[in-house]
Amino acid sequence: MSKVNLDKLKTVVQSAEKPFKILITGVDPDSMGSAFALAALIEFLSGEVAGSIQVCYFGAIGHRQNKTIDNLYNLESMMMMVTDDEDFDNYHVCLVDSCTVADSRMGKHRNSFVPLIVVDHHRGIDFEVGDDQFCWIDEIGACATMLVELMQHYKFELDESDRFIYNMLAIGIYSDTDSLNSAGARDREAFNYVRGFVSEAEFVKFSQYTLPESYYMNLYYAIGRREQVGSKVLTNIGYIDPEEGDDLAMIANQLVRKDGVSMVVVWGIVGGKVRISVRNLDISISLPKWMKERFGDRAGAKMAPDGRAEGGGTIDMEFDKFWLCDDNKAEIIGIMTKKFRTLVFEPEKEAKS
Known part of the structure; x- marks a missing residue:
C-alpha cells in the first residue's frame, strides 16, 4: 500500500x-x-x-x-x-x-x-x-x-x-x-x-449481462474494416447512436487481445462529433502524450498498474450542423479514415508535422 x-x-x-x-x-x-x-x-x-x-x-x-x-x-x-x-x-x-x-x-x-x-x-x-x-x-x-x-x-x-x-x-x-x-x-x-x-x-x-444486437453489428462492422500495420490496428464503426458510444471501448478491448496487436484505435461518428477509443499494451509508448499530440486537448489516457493504457477522445467536427447529409456520409467516412491512417500509422516525426 x-x-x-x-x-x-x-x-x-x-x-x-x-x-x-x-x-x-x-x-x-x-x-x-x-x-x-x-x-x-x-x-x-x-x-x-x-x-x-x-x-x-x-x-x-x-x-x-x-x-x-x-x-x-x-x-x-x-x-x-x-x-x-x-x-x-x-x-x-x-x-x-x-x-x-x-x-x-x-x-x-x-x-x-x-x-x-x-x-x-x-x-x-x-x-x-x-x-x-x-x-x-x-x-x-x-x-x-x-x-x-x-x-x-x-x-x-x-x-x-x-x-x-x-x-x-x-x-x-x-x-x-x-x-x-x-x-x-x-x-x-x-x-x-x-x-x-x-x-x-x-x-x-x-x-453475465446480455448485450444488444447493435453491439454485435458494430463489432462485425469494425472487424470488416480493420487495418493493421505492424502491431497497430485501426478501425471504425461508422455512424452510431449516442447510446452505442460505449461499444467503441468494448470493441477496442476485444481487438487488442488478438495475437500480434499492441495498440488498437477505434473511432465512430456520433452526431457532429468523432469519438475515439484506444487501447495500448506497448509500455514504451506514453499513451497520454501520444493521444494529445494527435487528437488535441479533448483527448487523454490513463495508465494501468501493469503498464497497459486506455485512452479516449472527442473531435468536434460539427458534421451535423453543416456538412453531413444522406449523399455524403460515405465520403466523410473516407476522409476521416485517411486522416486516422496518417495519425496512427505514420512515423512519429510525420505524425507531428
Missing part, C-alpha cells in the same frame, strides 16, 4: 465547510461503486445526512452492464448528470477513479476546480496537492479496492439500506481486473471481503 495517511481523510472531511460533490468522469461499475462508497463513508465520518453529498457523472449511462446496475438499484434517482452550466464553486469536489482535472470528458468543466478528495488507481495526476487535501493514488487493480480498504480502516460497515453498495464494489473490482485475472493480492482480499455481503443472484446479473 502506498504511504498515505488514511487518517487524514477524517480530518479533511470534518474540516469541510461546504457540501460535497463526488464526480464520476467515466461511468463504469468501478467508478459508480467507488463514488457511492465514498459518499457513505463521508456521511459516516462527518455525521452529515446523505442529502448534503451529491454523486454526479459526466456523459451517459450507455453500457449494458452500467444500465443493468442503474436499473436494478434505481441509481439515476441518487446521482445526477453534470450539465455545462453547473457551478462547482459552492461544493467541495471529490474525484474517484480519476485524478485529472483536465479530463476531456468533463467538457467545459475541465480545469475549473481543484478537488478536495481524490481516490484513484491510475497514474497521471495533473494538479498540485495541498496540505488541506486528501489525495490517495495507488496503482492497483481497482479503485473499489481502495474504498474497501478505507472502509475497513475506519471500521465502517454499511447500513442495511446501503448494502447494495457492497454489490457495486464487488462487480467494480471484478470488472476492472478482467474477472480477477489481473487482480493483485489486495484486490482479491477486498473482493473476498465484500462478497461476504453480496447477493449471489445479483452478482450473476452484473457479470
Whole structure:
C-alpha cells in the first residue's frame, strides 16, 4: 500500500465547510461503486445526512452492464448528470477513479476546480496537492479496492439500506481486473471481503449481462474494416447512436487481445462529433502524450498498474450542423479514415508535422 495517511481523510472531511460533490468522469461499475462508497463513508465520518453529498457523472449511462446496475438499484434517482452550466464553486469536489482535472470528458468543466478528495488507481495526476487535501493514488487493480480498504480502516460497515453498495464494489473490482485475472493480492482480499455481503443472484446479473444486437453489428462492422500495420490496428464503426458510444471501448478491448496487436484505435461518428477509443499494451509508448499530440486537448489516457493504457477522445467536427447529409456520409467516412491512417500509422516525426 502506498504511504498515505488514511487518517487524514477524517480530518479533511470534518474540516469541510461546504457540501460535497463526488464526480464520476467515466461511468463504469468501478467508478459508480467507488463514488457511492465514498459518499457513505463521508456521511459516516462527518455525521452529515446523505442529502448534503451529491454523486454526479459526466456523459451517459450507455453500457449494458452500467444500465443493468442503474436499473436494478434505481441509481439515476441518487446521482445526477453534470450539465455545462453547473457551478462547482459552492461544493467541495471529490474525484474517484480519476485524478485529472483536465479530463476531456468533463467538457467545459475541465480545469475549473481543484478537488478536495481524490481516490484513484491510475497514474497521471495533473494538479498540485495541498496540505488541506486528501489525495490517495495507488496503482492497483481497482479503485473499489481502495474504498474497501478505507472502509475497513475506519471500521465502517454499511447500513442495511446501503448494502447494495457492497454489490457495486464487488462487480467494480471484478470488472476492472478482467474477472480477477489481473487482480493483485489486495484486490482479491477486498473482493473476498465484500462478497461476504453480496447477493449471489445479483452478482450473476452484473457479470453475465446480455448485450444488444447493435453491439454485435458494430463489432462485425469494425472487424470488416480493420487495418493493421505492424502491431497497430485501426478501425471504425461508422455512424452510431449516442447510446452505442460505449461499444467503441468494448470493441477496442476485444481487438487488442488478438495475437500480434499492441495498440488498437477505434473511432465512430456520433452526431457532429468523432469519438475515439484506444487501447495500448506497448509500455514504451506514453499513451497520454501520444493521444494529445494527435487528437488535441479533448483527448487523454490513463495508465494501468501493469503498464497497459486506455485512452479516449472527442473531435468536434460539427458534421451535423453543416456538412453531413444522406449523399455524403460515405465520403466523410473516407476522409476521416485517411486522416486516422496518417495519425496512427505514420512515423512519429510525420505524425507531428
